[in-house]
Amino acid sequence: MYIAARSQVRCNGAVEQLLLETNSISDGQTRGRVDTMVVDLSDFNTIRPGVQSFLKKETRLDVLVHNAAVMSAPLGSKDKQVCNTK
Amino acid sequence: MTCYQGNDLEVGTNCLGPYLLSLLLEPILAATSTLPNTPAGSVRIVWEVAVLQGQLHKNGMQFEADGTPKVLTKFMANYMQSKVGVAWLTGLFADRLGGKGVLSVCVHPGLMPTPLQRHQPWFLNNVVRPLMVYFVPGFGNEVWLLIQCTDAHLQTSDQWRVHCALRRVF
Numbered sequence: 001m002y003i004a005a006r007s008q009v010r011c012n013g014a015v016e017q018l019l020l021e022t023n024s025i026s027d028g029q030t031r032g033r034v035d036t037m038v039v040d041l042s043d044f045n046t047i048r049p050g051v052q053s054f055l056k057k058e059t060r061l062d063v064l065v066h067n068a069a070v071m072s073a074p075l076g077s078k079d080k081q082v083c084n085t086k
Numbered sequence: 087m088t089c090y091q092g093n094d095l096e097v098g099t100n101c102l103g104p105y106l107l108s109l110l111l112e113p114i115l116a117a118t119s120t121l122p123n124t125p126a127g128s129v130r131i132v133w134e135v136a137v138l139q140g141q142l143h144k145n146g147m148q149f150e151a152d153g154t155p156k157v158l159t160k161f162m163a164n165y166m167q168s169k170v171g172v173a174w175l176t177g178l179f180a181d182r183l184g185g186k187g188v189l190s191v192c193v194h195p196g197l198m199p200t201p202l203q204r205h206q207p208w209f210l211n212n213v214v215r216p217l218m219v220y221f222v223p224g225f226g227n228e229v230w231l232l233i234q235c236t237d238a239h240l241q242t243s244d245q246w247r248v249h250c251a252l253r254r255v256f
Contacts, residue, residue, distance in 0.1 A: 041103025042095060051110040060118040064111055065132045066104045066172070070096050071165040072205040075157075079098030 002054065004037040004068075011036035041068050043080035094157050096164050101171035104133070108179055112188075119187030130189035133176045136169045137194045146170040 003018070005011045015034050035057065039050035054061075070077075093102060108131055119129040147170050148156040155171070158164040172192065179190035199218040203211055 039107065041107065042099040044103065044106055047103060047106050048110060051107065054111075055114060058114070060121060060124075061111060061114045062118055062124070062129050063132060064108065064115065064130075066108075067134060068099065068104075069134065069165075069168075069202060070099045070205070071202050072162060073095045074205065075159060077095035078092030079095050079102070081092050081098060081102075 001032055002035050002037050004039050004050065006038070006040040008036065008038055011038060040080070042070070045080070094155065094164065096168045097155050097171060100165075100168040101175060104172070105175055108175070112183065115188045116183065116186040126187065127189060129187060130191055131176075131179055131183075133172050133190070133192040134169075135173050135176070135192045135194055136166060146174070 003011055003014045005014060015036060018034060037050050037054050038046065040046045092098065115129055115131070118124055147167050148158070150156055155167060158167055176190050176192040179188075183190060197218060199215045203215050205211075206215075
């Protein structure tokens with residue numbers, strides 16, 4: 001399982017939380033593997049590198065879950081897609 | 087070099103970023119579905135929508151003359167509009183990947199207190215959000231697990247749509 005977040009620190013925090021909450025119900029034998037992927041969906045420049053690092057390590061992807069979202073951001077908020085080189 | 091203003095943050099983060107991420111991961115998803123140890127109908131993209139989007143404009147999203155989505159200013163309207171975009175993306179990828187053995191399905195996980203609400207007005211963020219654990223059913227995590235793992239009669243995205251429609255009726 002991969003956890004994707006906007007920074008390595010955020011990824012690590014989520015992994016820590018996940019392990020903390022599941023350790024007590026794990027039998028220690030069938031535990032899965034957790035890895036991380038740094039990607040900021042509001043900054044397209046981070047998406048391809050994130051995918052490339054994933055593809056270097058893995059040969060299969062069974063489920064892609066889009067859970068990230070922004071809600072009620074201050075009016076006028078923009079993503080980081082600013083310049084288009086021509 | 088031409089510089090544009092960035093995209094609206096909600097449409098950018100909720101629709102455009104996941105769209106690009108899904109495009110880049112399409113090949114490995116399609117390849118996974120053909121591996122010998124992969125059960126049919128198990129490979130999927132799961133999207134998150136909001137049933138509150140029923141309150142929306144009848145055409146779903148509203149667009150400017152140049153084709154960009156209008157930035158809606160009414161409370162929550164722009165977020166809900168972005169979730170219509172997510173529903174459309176669900177259908178888009180269902181069509182793109184259906185023939186390759188990959189499902190694209192969406193889910194409304196129910197109200198959940200999360201940092202998603204951090205930009206909401208003070209009362210909602212500081213009073214309602216902490217109280218949500220007491221008055222919402224709180225099956226959000228279970229819904230997420232179910233849609234990732236279930237194999238109940240779901241070999242195609244279309245079957246999933248029918249399944250969802252029936253669940254809403256009954």
